Amino acid sequence: MNGAPLEPQATIGILGGGQLGRMLALAAARLGLKCHVFAPSPDSPAFDVVHRVTCADYHDTEALDRFAADVDVVTYEFENVPAETAAFLAARLPVLPDPKILATTQDRLTEKTFVSGLGIGTAAFAPVAEPAELAAAIERIGRPAVLKTRRYGYDGKGQVTIRDGTDPQAAWREVGGQPCILEAYVPFEREVSVVAARGMDGSVECFDVTENEHRNHILKVSRVPAALSKAAAREARRIAETIAQKFGYVGVLAVELFVLRGDGPGELGGGELLVNEIAPRVHNSGHWTLDGASASQFEQHIRAVAGWPLAKPVRYGRVEMTNLIGDEVADYRRWLSVPGACIHLYGKAAVRPGRKMGHVTRVFAAD
Secondary structure (H helix, E strand, O other), rough: OOOOOOOOOOOOEEOOOHHHHHHHHHHHHHOOOEEEEEEEEOOOHHHOOOOEEOOOOOOOOOOOOOOHHHHEEEEEEEEEHHHHHHHHHOOOOOOOOOHHHHHOOOHHHHHHHHHHOOOOEEOOEEEOOOOOHHHHHHHHHOOOOOEEEEEOOOOOOOEEEEEOOOOOHHHHHHHOOOOOOEEOOOOEEEEEEEEEEEEEOOOOOEOOOEEEEEOOOEEEEEEEEOOHHHHHHHHHHHHHHHHHHHOOOOOOEEEEEEEEOOOOOOOOOOOOOOOEEOOOOOOOOHHHHHHHHHOHHHHHHHHHHHOOOOOOOOOOOEEEEEEEEEEHHHHHHHHHOOOOOOOOEEEOOOOOOEEEEEOOOOOOEOO
């Protein structure tokens, strides 16, 4: 790309073939851009909707070389892209967001250190590299606390809560005896997120703050706008913009935040904000934008990596997004007859407990 915006008919390479890659490719097609998806699984749902596919292991350098020769820019739909894969491709063509950002966000300790270094609040945390360090970390952080693996955790995987009476060594074994971070338990009132896009020119556009409801550690419902004071919503967007700018980010990212319990008359209406984690990609809590805004998070990401100007999204009203998880997807026919409901099925053949199979969006009257 050499800094020049892509022209229609150019090809964007996407690492990862899940539903996020599928929706990115659909957004690209709407803008006249092609996509080539690289993923190791032959039943990747993104394969169904794209111009070209490569089904190969992420460490297959011959396949990666062919992939790089066929695309104009590379992006990814998940943050756990192997570092070697990102480096291999980045030596050949632009990879956006910058793979260096992955090194920060793939490691919970590095990420928390980065955020706190910006003067942005997080839960108290301590590194735990080996079992002998856990007792000291608990003494420092207190109980309850959450022991999390530093890498490869999502949807509640790779973490365990340490309460009064919990055996620390049993907790260590439960997370696989690998490098961890211990985080103080946060008595939050609600969980919210900000999905933000940053373009190559440094401009940032944030979607409205989203309130998220999790069940069994998996996002179930997102509602927009979140029940926050105007000051707290502004602060949430400021935090996301600060992170995006400090990274020099290009594309869409999501910042997940805890809203602390509080009734005081303070600047944020009593609800202080702490960053929980950063997702350097389009995000489940932003799916409402497909039907509830004039431009979706997926279009914003494609615009950004293509070097195009970002849209200025307009929300159509109050929006609610519901994930269809596991065998809930069998209930899709009921949603087809619900007035105003927009259903998205991801084309996944295998139904498993906890697997995101689709989502439904409903847009209500403007607030």
